[in-house]
Amino acid sequence: MRPLVRWSIVALALAAAGCFTLSVVAGAWWSIGPVEIGPHGTRHCFGGAPQCGLGWVPAGARWQTIGFGTWGAGLIAALGLVVIAAGAAGKRRPRLVALSTTVAIGMAVLLGTLFFLGFPTLQGASPSRGLPLFAGAIVLGLAATITTLRARA
Numbered sequence: 001m002r003p004l005v006r007w008s009i010v011a012l013a014l015a016a017a018g019c020f021t022l023s024v025v026a027g028a029w030w031s032i033g034p035v036e037i038g039p040h041g042t043r044h045c046f047g048g049a050p051q052c053g054l055g056w057v058p059a060g061a062r063w064q065t066i067g068f069g070t071w072g073a074g075l076i077a078a079l080g081l082v083v084i085a086a087g088a089a090g091k092r093r094p095r096l097v098a099l100s101t102t103v104a105i106g107m108a109v110l111l112g113t114l115f116f117l118g119f120p121t122l123q124g125a126s127p128s129r130g131l132p133l134f135a136g137a138i139v140l141g142l143a144a145t146i147t148t149l150r151a152r153a
Contacts, residue, residue, distance in 0.1 A: 001091065001093060001151050001152065005147065005151050006088050006089070006091065006151075007088075007089075008147065009084065009085070009088040009144055009148050010085045010089050012141075012143050012144035012147065013081040013082070013084045013088070013140075013144040013148075014081070014082070014085045015140050016077075016078075016136075016137050016140035016143075016144055017077075017078040017082050017085070017141075018078075019133045019134070019136045019137035020075070020077050020078040020081070020133075020134070020137040020141065021074070021075065021078045022130075023038075023130045023131075023133035023134040024038070024039050024040060024071045024074035024075060024130070025074075025075075027128070027129050027130025027131075027134070028043070028129060028130050029115075029119075029128055029134075030119065030122075030125045030126065031126060032122060032123075032124045032125050033124065036128065037119075037125075038130050039067040039068065039070040039071040039074070039112075039115055039130075040071045041053050042054060042056070042057075057119075057122070058120050059118055059119065059120045063115070063118040066111055066114045066115045066118060069107075069111040070108065070114075073104060073108035074108050074112075074134070074137070076104045076107075076108075077101060077104040077107075077108050077137070077141060078137075080097055080101030080104050081101055081141055081145075083097045083101075084097055084145065084148055085144075088148065093148065093151055094148065095148065098148040098149050099145075099149070101141065101145050102142070102145045102149075105138060105142060105145070108134075108137075108138070109138055112134055
């Protein structure tokens with residue numbers, strides 16, 4: 001694999017892994033004033049609590065489960081992308097990891113879309129930083145996996 005291609009894969013994979021991690025763990029997908037709502041739960045809750053779950057959002061238990069699935073799929077995709085970056089940096093072509101990571105990204109897309117579409121209309125809720133991070137992670141992650149699969153040994 002040529003050095004330019006190899007280091008491009010490393011950069012794309014690490015950027016995507018960072019975006020996935022930030023979007024599902026620290027990134028709020030919606031905010032209502034100081035309250036931040038994301039797949040992993042709610043931060044800066046009403047009443048002063050530092051963290052609370054998603055149970056207060058009137059969307060149902062299925063939506064909460066999809067949120068935790070989005071969180072898990074994002075972290076699994078991030079792990080796969082880090083392994084791709086390590087393999088490419090070590091002058092390997094991790095094809096099996098790239099295929100597995102593509103599946104993880106696909107699951108993150110599916111669950112993230114369901115999580116986004118299932119969010120109820122809450123007064124004052126507006127999209128926040130987690131959504132563009134998640135979208136960027138998908139694009140960068142697919143670019144990294146496709147480049148890995150198409151690269152010549």
